[in-house]
Amino acid sequence: MNNSWDELEQKLAALRPDSPAPAVWEGVRRRIARRRLLRRRAVLGLVILIGGLALALPSMLPHQAVRPSQHQPVASSVKLPHQVKQLLRHQPLVSSRRFPRFAAPQCSELAYLRAWGHSSAAFRRLLLKNSLRKSPSEPRRRPEYLLIREYSQ
């Protein structure tokens, strides 16, 4: 019985199955090549994106304030630029009379802020934001001298 099985198996194995047309392999090769190309392009795109972000990110971050040296004395009398005087006239930031303890002698708060590297526009925005605070856990308006202190330091 086993011999007849083996014989039949050998006869069957001798028959060669029909091979697919050469175009089938050609199609396989082209599809694989196309996948490889798409993957390379995706990787390249990702590298360019990450590189671009790495280059652009530092310029998007807020600049650190340049802190003046602690030993650098604040000017006893600071001459404010004309534009700053205009600003103060139209929208006084703070009154030095209210915060004598904080203000340097004869030095406006603006000059003090400037010494810490802040602009009047930035501080006006801060004041505006402070005035718009409506959170019940925070006072509606915080004293400006606190703002100046926190903002500057």
Place this chain on the structure above:
Amino acid sequence: MGSHEDWQRWFESHSGPLLLLARQWGASRSDAEDILQDAFVRFWKHRRRVNDPAAYLFRSVRNAAFNLVRAQTSRRKRLEIAAAPESVFSPAAEDGELRAAVETALGRLPVEQREVLVMKIWGGLTFQAIGTVIGIPSNTAASRYRYALAALRKDLNSG
């Protein structure tokens, strides 16, 4: 298996049995070639995770052929009357009669036995691998193979 030539050699050695298997489910030659191409590209995509390439490809081809035939059932019934039967074996002068007889006998076998026979004889898979491909125990695969051989022998001897 890394170079282009390796891939091509492997494809050429296994594509015949894979095509034969696809056609056992009733797929036409052109449909079987499409199935084969898709299966090979899919295998290339997952090649690093595949332990047994032959078993993966046979399973992939089998499932695709089964799904295709199921989807085309109504169209197939209309066409099969008109279509001339396509040979599944490579023509050779010395065994032309045997080839025709085997093709006819194979066509009479149930598809469950046919696919086991194709994977064992021409695909060179073990019963263990065949069981993995089809999702049956290896003993069941061996039984189906024996039944298929017995039916073929009876058919060839009577013919």
